[in-house]
Amino acid sequence: MPVRSPIRSVFINCPFDEKAGYKKLFDALIFTVYDCGFFVRCGLETIDSGESRFQKICELIRECPYAIHDISKTELDTKTGLPRFNMPLELGLFLGANEFGRGRRKVCLILDTERDRYDKFCSDLSGVDIAWHANQPKKLVSEVRDWFQSRINQEPASKREFLPDGEVIFGRFREFVKDLPALCAERRLNRHRLKYGDYTPLMVGWLEAHPP
Amino acid sequence: MPENPEEQEQSDKPSGKTLEGKVEIRAASSATLRVRLIRQSPVMDPKKVESARESALKLKQKKLQELESALKLKKKKKLDESSQADDLDDLEIPFITPGL
Numbered sequence: 119m120p121v122r123s124p125i126r127s128v129f130i131n132c133p134f135d136e137k138a139g140y141k142k143l144f145d146a147l148i149f150t151v152y153d154c155g156f157f158v159r160c161g162l163e164t165i166d167s168g169e170s171r172f173q174k175i176c177e178l179i180r181e182c183p184y185a186i187h188d189i190s191k192t193e194l195d196t197k198t199g200l201p202r203f204n205m206p207l208e209l210g211l212f213l214g215a216n217e218f219g220r221g222r223r224k225v226c227l228i229l230d231t232e233r234d235r236y237d238k239f240c241s242d243l244s245g246v247d248i249a250w251h252a253n254q255p256k257k258l259v260s261e262v263r264d265w266f267q268s269r270i271n272q273e274p275a276s277k278r279e280f281l282p283d284g285e286v287i288f289g290r291f292r293e294f295v296k297d298l299p300a301l302c303a304e305r306r307l308n309r310h311r312l313k314y315g316d317y318t319p320l321m322v323g324w325l326e327a328h329p330p
Numbered sequence: 331m332p333e334n335p336e337e338q339e340q341s342d343k344p345s346g347k348t349l350e351g352k353v354e355i356r357a358a359s360s361a362t363l364r365v366r367l368i369r370q371s372p373v374m375d376p377k378k379v380e381s382a383r384e385s386a387l388k389l390k391q392k393k394l395q396e397l398e399s400a401l402k403l404k405k406k407k408k409l410d411e412s413s414q415a416d417d418l419d420d421l422e423i424p425f426i427t428p429g430l
Contacts, residue, residue, distance in 0.1 A: 319378035322374060323385065327386035
């Protein structure tokens with residue numbers, strides 16, 4: 119059954135493995151997406167061994183008008199000595215879908231650690247406006263919030279709204295993180311090994327209980 | 331639905347009476363609408379979200395109560411301290427002549 123595609127779906131392209139050390143940034147990122155009224159779509163949402171990872175990513179990109187690509191974790195793997203190519207690959211796939219695909223134009227935000235670092239390893243992107251977060255969740259939240267505000271400003275007047283400042287959203291995120299152990303304990307979940315499928319409903323439920 | 335269809339018919343007609351009183355109309359803020367939009371997510375399990383929302387609300391309530399009781403305690407402490415200070419004011423401190 120094809121998945122319904124809401125207008126505000128955001129495809130998230132970032133590292134998911136713990137080795138990448140992206141967990142703090144990822145948690146802050148998805149909190150911001152939901153707090154700004156958008157929905158996260160990413161490779162973690164379903165486990166289907168019958169579907170290839172590439173197929174799943176293509177499907178997600180097809181369904182999402184928006185995407186956030188974080189290419190900050192492209193360092194060499196300590197074991198293999200090879201760089202992580204998944205994020206640039208998925209970014210290329212998204213840009214290609216936008217260029218050659220049919221239907222509504224897709225829009226994306228590209229994130230990196232430093233302002234012009236991407237120019238050194240992905241020079242074809244030169245001239246593209248990207249945002250940088252310096253590996254700081256607070257900065258990432260502000261960059262993502264500002265981008266969503268710019269997208270909302272393009273929507274019809276009736277749907278336009280003012281999002282709170284990035285610092286406010288980050289403050290809400292910290293409140294949620296403080297409440298998380300109690301929420302996990304009630305469900306007998308280990309908060310250090312929380313899976314995406316358990317984490318997001320907890321976060322969305324918390325957001326509903328704490329309207330901005 | 332009313333059991334008697336006649337009642338239903340009657341209720342649909344204007345009664346002709348003028349009602350007086352205050353009518354409060356509250357518009358949902360854009361922020362509330364934004365939060366509600368989340369439920370439209372195609373991959374979100376509404377049951378899980380609802381249960382998490384209830385837990386988060388309970389926790390919020392508990393924190394509020396704790397804060398309230400802490401404030402009350404602080405207020406009481408302050409009152410006790412000020413009443414102790416008043417007691418001291420009432421005390422007659424004997425005049426002590428230095429050097430005697």
